[in-house]
């Protein structure tokens with residue numbers, strides 16, 4: 459299914475990301491490196507808020523999930539057993555005319571004949587597998603015995619630590635192990651900004667269960683994950699659940715859903731929710747010779763648990779959040795004339811900066827002192843930003859552009875100069891409605907905390 463694309467909107471988003479410090483090209487001063495990105499001061503906050511919220515919902519708010527943090531490099535035997543060394547590859551085709559190396563599934567086909575999507579040539583090689591893992595060497599010698607790979611997914615360290623975690627956490631089935639961490643894939647064709655990168659982060663849960671619970675839990679986790687996206691400001695009608703067909707699914711999986719989002723460059727996968735049966739644990743048990751069985755104390759049965767895996771991409775979700783938040787509307791300038799306002803409508807929960815604090819005038823000592831007092835008051839609770847430069851309208855605009863949901867302004871009323879009853883109150887402005895309310899400074903932290911929770 460195709461969705462309308464909007465290249466112009468995407469260009470504006472990429473340019474805003476750079477201009478305001480969300481995302482930069484990696485090693486930019488040396489011309490960059492394809493498929494690699496750096497997160498700037500605002501991007502890192504957004505990413506951290508997303509990861510923290512995922513961790514909160516998937517680990518802290520549940521009794522049946524614990525976390526772990528595995529190493530990126532692992533014994534090569536892990537990748538042999540998991541099947542990645544032999545099969546983690548994309549079939550690739552080379553075009554003999556324009557020399558492009560392309561994914562076999564991205565060829566165009568006209569009247570049953572495959573053509574190069576770049577130059578239209580029909581002079582193509584047979585498809586050949588291209589392994590997506592980055593190979594490296596551990597230790598001083600670069601020979602066969604020291605080879606390993608940068609992990610292409612975080613899941614495998616969960617499987618190989620299953621027994622240790624089970625023993626220390628004393629959990630009973632069904633229970634899960636969650637992990638957030640870097641993964642690396644030597645993608646042939648990185649594209650669409652950060653969407654397909656060569657280094658990225660995953661948020662993965664391996665939820666272990668009995669075989670008979672697998673299909674029900676697949677449905678359960680699909681629903682939980684859809685709710686998650688809604689709770690960070692990605693509306694349900696922009697999300698789509700694709701049932702992965704028998705042909706496309708991994709051979710060991712008996713059910714997989716892709717959760718897709720309508721990006722400006724088309725409908726694309728955000729997360730996969732897969733029922734992986736007992737494949738992974740069985741493979742590692744076989745290859746390592748160590749038991750990865752679960753002992754059910756009630757029934758006295760021993761068996762290898764099955765697993766349902768919701769696997770989300772941090773970077774893809776950050777990109778979806780930015781795409782969803784990006785909007786242009788109209789707002790009055792200093793003189794009341796309407797102008798275009800660029801605003802990132804982030805859900806307050808994930809916005810990089812929660813509240814900006816402004817003294818109305820920077821040369822009025824008492825206003826500045828009060829604003830700094832408020833900053834100190836809020837800082838232990840949330841990420842705040844102090845700005846005293848330029849007209850107040852401009853300062854609001856700068857915060858709108860980076861998605862700060864609230865702005866508190868210290869004015870002469872705060873000092874009680876006009877009306878004693880307004881002493882120690884500020885105006886609190888809402889980014890989306892642009893409405894202002896008068897709030898007592900002593901209530902500010904509680905009000906904001908409730909709104910960003």
Ligand code: ATP
Nearest residue numbers: 645653654655658727728729730769770771773774
């Ligand atoms: P795709 O079909 O887009 O290559 P995939 O099905 O191979 O993705 P999985 O192996 O299911 O992806 O990985 C789980 C999640 O990890 C994906 O849903 C995505 O969010 C993220 N992810 C995978 N590859 C990349 C990548 N190259 N760049 C950014 N995120 C990625």
